[in-house]
Amino acid sequence: MAVKIHPSVDKGLSQQSKTFKGGTLRCKCRKDPVVLEITGNVAHNHICGCTKCWKPKGALFSQVAVTATANIKVVSGENKLKVADKKALILRHACKDCGAHMYGPVERENHAFTGLSFVHTELSADKGWQPPQFAAFVSSIIESGYDPKKMNGVRKQIRALGLEPYDCLNPGLMDALATQSAKNAGTLHG
Numbered sequence: 446m447a448v449k450i451h452p453s454v455d456k457g458l459s460q461q462s463k464t465f466k467g468g469t470l471r472c473k474c475r476k477d478p479v480v481l482e483i484t485g486n487v488a489h490n491h492i493c494g495c496t497k498c499w500k501p502k503g504a505l506f507s508q509v510a511v512t513a514t515a516n517i518k519v520v521s522g523e524n525k526l527k528v529a530d531k532k533a534l535i536l537r538h539a540c541k542d543c544g545a546h547m548y549g550p551v552e553r554e555n556h557a558f559t560g561l562s563f564v565h566t567e568l569s570a571d572k573g574w575q576p577p578q579f580a581a582f583v584s585s586i587i588e589s590g591y592d593p594k595k596m597n598g599v600r601k602q603i604r605a606l607g608l609e610p611y612d613c614l615n616p617g618l619m620d621a622l623a624t625q626s627a628k629n630a631g632t633l634h635g
Contacts, residue, residue: 448595448602451492451504453567458576458606461486468571470564472522473543479522481547487512487566489618490575492608494586497533499546499565505586505599507565508577514550514562535563557625580610 449455465486472479487510498507519526522540526547529537534556537549546565551558566574580603587593603610613619627633 447605448598449503449505450599450602450606451506451508451567452501453508454492454577454606454608458608459572459574461575462573465571465573467516468566468569468574469520470547470566470568471570472525472540472545472547472568474522474525474540477522477525479525479540479545479547480520481564482518482520483512483564484516484518485512486573487564487575489615490566490577491615492577492580492603493582494580494584494589495582496585496588497530497535497537498563499537499539499544501567505589505591506580508567509563510566510575511558511561511563514548514560517548517562517564519547534558537563555625555629557621577606577608579615580608581614582612583610584612 467482467484470481470483490510492506493509494506498509500507525541526538527541529539529546534553535549535551537546539546545568549563551561553559583600583603584596586599600610624633
């Protein structure tokens with residue numbers, strides 16, 4: 446039996462629309478939900494096994510992508526948002542009622558991700574978002590209590606979905622982080 450990864454990918458990956466212009470995300474509240482409008486599509490969509498990202502009930506992984514923070518507008522329910530951990534790099538704004546993470550800006554000075562926000566496109570009924578491109582922090586699901594002896598099955602299922610499993614971010618994002626660190630340290634110029 447296949448390992449259940451996340452409800453939005455377990456039956457295969459969705460298709461991205463080349464003409465997609467953005468959409469709406471809604472928290473899980475039935476009454477007075479937090480609603481965000483996102484202009485444009487997202488980038489670096491991925492499934493994530495870290496213990497910080499919001500996951501729907503029963504999911505091993507979250508599904509999270511990035512967009513420019515300037516592309517996000519809170520349409521309603523802003524009063525219901527609370528930052529989950531004010532000391533974290535990603536300032537995850539979660540709904541106080543249902544717990545769904547709506548967006549998480551990176552505001553740390555001189556960081557490669559400054560100006561970006563992490564969002565969960567699974568909270569949208571709109572079709573055309575970029576599908577997941579890779580799996581990040583795969584081994585971190587062990588920290589959530591997943592049996593380490595079953596990790597080969599998890600990685601096998603992730604690959605069957607057409608995604609590459611990493612125990613960090615994908616190489617392009619890791620290069621961006623290392624480049625910014627080198628610039629901050631003065632070891633790389635330009």
